[in-house]
Amino acid sequence: MTSMRPSKTTLLKVVILGDGGVGKSCLMNRFVTNVFDENSFHTIGVEFLNKDIEVDGEKYTLQIWDTAGQERFKALRTPFYRGSDICLLAYAIDDLTSFKGLAQWREEFIKYADITSNQFPFIVVGNKNDVPPADREVTPEAVSIWCQEFNISSFIETSAKMSKNIVEAFKLAVQQWQALEKSTERSLRAHGETIDLTQGVNLQPADRTCCSGNSFTNSNPNSPQTRRHERVSDSSIQLTSERCSIFAVCFKKIIEMSCKILLFLTAIFLLKSYTASPDGDRNAPNIQRKGDLVFVHVLHRHGDRTPLGQYPGGKYDISYWPEGWGQLTNLGKQQQHELGKWLRRRYKNFLSTTYNTSDIYVRSSDVDRTLMSLQSNLAGLFPPTNNQIWNPSLMWQPIPVHTTPEKIDNLLAGQIPECPSYHKAFDDFVESVEMNVFRESNLPLYEFLSVHTEKPIDYFHDIWSVPDIYDSWVCESSHNLTLPQWSLTLFPHNEKFYKAALKAFYLPTATKHLSKFSGGFLLKDLLDRFTSKIESSLQPDRKLFIYSTHDFNIFNLLLSLDLFDDKFIPYSAAVILELRNYKNDHYVQMFYKNSNENPAPMYIPGCGVLCPLSKMYELYDDILPKNDFATECQLEE
């Protein structure tokens, strides 16, 4: 006789973790909707989708949680780990760093999911296995060794792009869960616990009266049975253990639901505080994954360099810096090469693998370290392929780097060139009441620095004297040189010193008039190029512009746009401006990449994370110059 009871479905919560950009969202979307988004954007916080699947004759609803891989979203994602049944640890096979990050992801999961059992269904997923063999950075052998070390028995390579092994990966995850469930069941039986997984109790809505119960509390909270074991079928809930009190389950469900609602509200609150401003476009996060990429600008700081000079009383003279003052170091070359490789990965579907002058244009300030940085960067971005290989033992090709002499470079030079209107306004600000108040507030710091260096170090004599010491210490410590004992009270964590050093970088954008010269001309250059691209008047019709610059230029741009986060700009940090076409409207999206991690989307004040190009002109009208540089420089404020 056929049973009248509806077939049972087990709900399993599956969390996907891994570095930003490894393809977690694409894996989930390919599995749930069979769609692949070439231009998938970074996830902010978490997203989840449900998908039904049958594994070995059993029905499951997988509730798949896609999390944000970027470090800055840690607080948004970790509250959602609790109650997980399965964890997918994902990396990209063409990104060794993402594989190396798995141990940390596992650790983060164990900590925040509150896993106490030493057995949990982890599965390792190596995504992007469609990339050419030459791009592979992680071998299956290395993964197997890693899995053995962490006692993980399931590993699979996938391609969300080519839809390869996607269903298999999730099936494997469920099988891993089943195997663990069975072994836990066996072990409970062996210890006299008689949980009968085959007997269901059909709980009709009218029966859902709740009171406290303790059937769950005696068993291991992390065993598959007790972590999450509701079986859902239509509107009824089926309990799987004879020993589980209906009331206990109801109570547990209420607590679970309340926690979920609380976590959901927290996430929304955190998301809003990240993305919204009083007059911002609150819909921005909804459209941020849409649109075609049209044009990209990248502005990066040069890589690691030697100090710009020896600060007063400093121990390390030029003999410690064989490259010379202010020169790119080998570390700096590596950083830039990595940045180039990263750009290649990010834009591999947008840029041809073959270098073509009609596609890209690169420009540097006329300074050794920025010129050399750009060359190192291009070596990573455009290694020669096919007929561009001119020396098989040297996978490098020359690519033109353009520059303008510093004295007339009003976009990228370390200092604004001769410009009476700017320099007069700058000097006036340095003498302003505001600056005097700032100086007075730092007198004890100046005294301390002056005593130890035996030179006047303050904002009265030289606005760069404090930041120069900070900068020297950054260089010296990154090259493992011992700093003077007296530096320890100030560097690297003394807030007063940090802020005083940072202050000099605020001055060029202290007023709207100053911002026009220090950030406005560069912004106009970028926005006008976007406009030319849209109007098909960009000749040649390129796709990418890279500017190799200094911290000074990035400070100025971010400060002018009101996007600065009060932190020094690290070596090789990059600001990326992407132009996207969404439903025939053009939007600008900005990212800040300040570390090895993937870049963070920036919220453009008064607009959102995806801001119409026309709105950018409106928002920054007061700093966008209306005349050429020479004319603006002669005009009084």
Ligand SMILES: Nc1nc2c(ncn2[C@@H]2O[C@H](COP(=O)(O)OP(=O)(O)OP(=O)(O)O)[C@@H](O)[C@H]2O)c(=O)[nH]1
């Ligand atoms: N070649 C290839 N590219 C992929 C594959 N899966 C994803 N990508 C690309 O990788 C990029 C990042 O994909 P996402 O799914 O957004 O990555 P993520 O891990 O969710 O990133 P975060 O949200 O920042 O944590 C996108 O450009 C995708 O098109 C794949 O299987 N093969």
